[in-house]
Amino acid sequence: NAGVTQTPKFRVLKTGQSMTLLCAQDMNHEYMYWYRQDPGMGLRLIHYSVGEGTTAKGEVPDGYNVSRLKKQNFLLGLESAAPSQTSVYFCASSLSETQYFGPGTRLLVL
């Protein structure tokens, strides 16, 4: 039982490039989330999903898109990366209130 895993662990992008971050969970959780963590800001919700095939915007959705084609996977896409998207990205999943977090992806946009 791996819990929540994230791929990749670290990535460097140039401004304007695109990429997809993958989150996978093996706990059969309905809810999945993407957060970004910036110094002194705590975690802020980007997008979330309440089930397969459904997604919704969180607190800071601009510049990101998501998809949940399979229950166990939640993808976060950056179509045209900007330096302001340099951050650590965390995925989480939950059955109810308690969320379980992945180890994070460090993204640097130059």
Add this chain to the structure above:
Amino acid sequence: AQSVTQLDSHVSVSEGTPVLLRCNYSSSYSPSLFWYVQHPNKGLQLLLKYTSAATLVKGINGFEAEFKKSETSFHLTKPSAHMSDAAEYFCVVSDRGSTLGRLYFGRGTQLTVWP
């Protein structure tokens, strides 16, 4: 609306002395409250949670927190700090008014433990 205020951005203690990390919350509903810990370059780990049962909640690694409705507080304590407690701690409130149970994070408190 839900929000969390962590009153200290940094706390420093000596090993073996008590730890107090302060958190105040605002919630339109009867809240669920959590403390998460993040060690350097790691993900977030749940320390403990309050969900309207006992007001004193015991968590992992000797931490506990007390829910005080009258003070809208949920402070985290530990009687004796250990070097391995050095980490960033997040107080979190859950939006129980929605089916999602969306979480609202405080900005974090960095705990330093001196030998």
